[in-house]
Amino acid sequence: MTRDVFLIEGLRSPIGRFGGSLLPLRATEFGSTVAEALLDRINLDKEAVELVVGGMVLQDMTESNPARIVSQRIGLPDRVPAFTLNMQCCSGMASLIQATYQVASGAVDLAMVMGIESMSNAPHMVPGSRWGHRLGSGAFLDTLRECTLAGSGMWGDPKYMIDVAENHAQVDGFSREQMDAYAIVSHDRAIAAIEAGNLDDEIVPIEYEGRKGVTRFERDENPRSSTLDSLARLPTVKDGGAITAGNAASINDGAAVAVIASASAMNRYNLEPLARIVTEGMAMVGCDPNLMGYSCVDALNAALGSADKTVDDLDLIECNEGFAVQLIACEEMGGWSRDRLNVDGGSVALGHPVGMSGLRITIHLAKALRQRGLTMGGATVPAGSGLGTAVLLEVV
Secondary structure (H helix, E strand, O other): OOOEEEEEEEEOOOOEEEEOOOOOOOHHHHHHHHHHHHHHHHHOOOOHHOOEEEEEOOHHHHHHHHHHHHHHHOOOOOOOOOOOOOOEOOOOHHHHHHHHHHHHHHHOOOOEEEEEHHHHHOEEEEEOOOOOOOOOOOOOOEHHHHOOOOHHHHHHHOOHHHHHHHHHHHHHHHOOHHHHHHHHHHHHHHHHHHHHHHOOOHHEEEEEEEOOOOEOOOOOHHHOOOOOHHHOOEEOOOOOOOOOOOOOOOOEEEEEEEEEEOOOHHHHOOOOOEEEEEEEEEEEEOOOHHHHOHHHHHHHHHHHHOOOOOOHHEEEEEEEEEEEEHHHHHHHHHHOHHHEEEEOOOOHHHHOOOOOHHHHHHHHHHHOOOOOOOEEEEEOOOEOOOEEEEEEEEEE
């Protein structure tokens, strides 16, 4: 028998541009700031945390097991286990799913979940340098660029995410103009949400000392006003293609952290939940890597099916936007109504720190439901290599 699991609270950093305001900090550094603020927000003693699960994609060994690093930085008890997983863009949501399983099974009562990423600090490598190159030359390998291959070179079909997006455009028959039009929707909704204060409750300002004194970073850097004319002037990434910097998610930095708990832990620590995680409504799926966008529809449909729900039962849907073409293809394939979809903008506008995004949209879904007096929502993420995750939330 499984127990109910509740999303108690979640917070995030502002999302920084590539090489922007979060560049001076490592992911575990600004992730620790968010984690500390979250525990303060809900007045939770650190002794109550029994498990930490993190998602991060672009790790290097100076941040080996980032979940444990954050645990130590914020002073959680040494006895608290922590692990970090990499499911590419699904990593933040997959960490929530794995932690939810632990609470639902009774293994733990309360867990901290993280999705963190500093794409600005993705390292370069020199493969082969350990054993020397003798008569040959060594070359720097950009792990950020390799990340967009999603490991596909290792199974003999190297496709960058831009290639997969262009394949979606061809297969699904969407024009650049349709992609640009959706990009404007994403930016306009994000800007409106920021100006209305809809995101204030989820954002933790990040402060750090630099050469020019203290920097305080408190607003997402990416959203901007655009027009169809201005987007039409942008060059395509690939000759003859349709994907541009204006209709794709950007490269970003950010952290999201949540606390989940059983009903008994809520009573013990006097906690109020944002929403119930529908434990029967969680899914992890795979699909054709060359049409990876479809995985989020497959995942959400699987979650709905296992919870005996349909898409019509969802008041809101959050779907991560890797590319505008992926979002509009999934919107059509899933039968999603746009007036319920990414109502406060998506990653095309806000940015896509790959390890963070899945948890960010889940936290935002819970808060957006409560702000609008709604009840049921679904969040879903597609990932490079053809992976997808989804979770359902119910406001209680």
